[in-house]
């Protein structure tokens with residue numbers, strides 16, 4: 001008998017495993033490692049081969065007694081084998097109903113590694129949902145892979161039927177070399193482009209040979225960003241990595257320049273939701289937006305303003321028969337949205353508290369005056385703001401009332417801030433010297449019965465809501481709202497953080513918007529794919545370019561159109577408009593656009 005030590009070291013199961021990994025071993029070699037040693041007359045490899053041959057069909061159901069029938073196998077070896085089988089079965093049972101999430105090329109490879117043994121060429125498609133969970137694994141073709149034989153229809157027709165959000169393709173090279181050939185590269189480019197047009201992006205194309213695999217994704221991606229297909233919440237696709245030119249889309253732009261009257265002024269000693277300076281607010285465009293909704297969306301029952309800012313757009317649709325969903329990820333906006341759209345309290349009862357806060361006697365410095373006195377505010381106003389905010393914290397335990405009082409303070413602050421309407425900087429000459437005065441909000445609380453108000457990342461919230469009309473008004477450029485309104489966040493949260501720099505900003509790293517970054521388009525794509533609604537209105541302004549580049553739009557018309565056209569029919573409406581801006585970069589002659597999409 002040949003003893004195991006007579007086999008050259010490189011061919012022994014354990015050495016093979018160490019050098020090439022478990023996938024390179026045969027079943028009998030794997031069993032040999034579990035058994036560890038042979039029996040009289042059979043080395044461990046011969047013994048394993050014998051067991052695998054004898055029970056090949058029903059290996060997973062063998063019993064201890066079956067194994068004891070093999071001469072030389074005692075109870076210890078039989079228990080070793082059955083325990084290994086039971087352990088695998090147990091894990092399999094526990095996991096079989098769980099979602100199979102494909103995070104990276106290794107996960108995809110684990111589902112398709114058996115292609116390495118095939119003698120013919122296969123093309124396999126993994127269809128994934130929006131969370132990268134496997135919906136289906138399918139064979140697309142068997143036989144030579146050829147671009148003339150593979151039609152994108154064979155891949156993308158099932159993808160649309162399965163409602164797949166993305167796909168991964170896996171192909172094998174029986175030759176043993178996993179490096180992509182020129183033919184592979186041409187096929188990949190063609191399929192990736194088709195995926196982009198169909199709105200089902202190709203995340204990866206993997207080539208498997210006997211013991212190796214090659215991932216286009218891994219080889220194209222900047223490895224500093226990790227191995228996973230999704231990083232920082234963004235799904236990168238081969239289309240982005242291959243930098244293929246996008247197809248060009250056309251849509252007619254309809255100009256609307258009808259005049260729209262503005263609302264009545266607030267009653268004395270009250271304030272309205274729009275009485276505040278806010279970058280990108282749509283107060284003066286409400287008529288334009290409403291006209292499109294009236295013309296395109298029949299008898300709506302719900303309206304979602306998912307980047308609500310001041311909330312004026314949602315408020316325009318706040319009627320007893322319409323459920324308004326209003327959301328903004330800034331806390332300072334959330335408290336105001338709650339106050340105006342999410343409260344059932346009659347605010348007249350709050351007038352007394354506002355009167356009390358206005359009459360607080362303040363002489364001492366506090367957190368707010370120490371940091372913001374003689375900068376954004378006169379010292380007296382800063383002391384008063386700090387004292388009022390502290391008092392609200394002390395006297396008010398009912399959250400709904402507290403929101404209204406903080407909202408009243410935020411609006412009062414805006415009236416006495418020595419700024420051009422945001423807190424990136426304060427003006428040199430302190431000329432806002434009138435004393436701060438809180439007013440009572442003019443809230444139509446009777447309409448608020450069904451409304452929902454959230455403080456969520458829009459891309460998370462979108463997965464949890466349904467609505468008739470989804471109104472999307474994201475930031476257009478690289479200016480982060482958390483930078484512009486850090487001071488109001490500070491007041492609203494009242495955690496008294498340390499502040500830095502001339503502009504006295506607190507840490508805002510947790511409230512950065514993806515829509516201000518380079519990959520805004522991926523965030524938008526994700527938002528639209530997950531939108532459960534009948535109509536989409538997107539406000540987006542691509543028409544102005546600034547010298548410093550900070551005001552330039554993050555998404556091109558073509559990108560927007562491509563994403564919306566995958567969801568339904570699209571029309572563009574445009575209106576000449578001079579936005580409230582920082583005063584520097586947005587010149588005259590800008591136009592404001594609404595992309596309207598009737599969802600299929």
Ligand SMILES: C[S@@+](CC[C@H](N)C(=O)[O-])C[C@H]1O[C@@H](n2cnc3c(N)ncnc32)[C@H](O)[C@@H]1O
Nearest residue numbers: 280281282307308309310329457458473481513
């Ligand atoms: C252009 S403004 C909206 C203006 C609003 N329509 C109005 O009339 O006041 C964009 C808003 O989106 C919010 N925002 C930015 N990124 C967000 C995100 N990922 N999720 C939720 N809100 C976000 C900002 O705080 C900002 O208030």
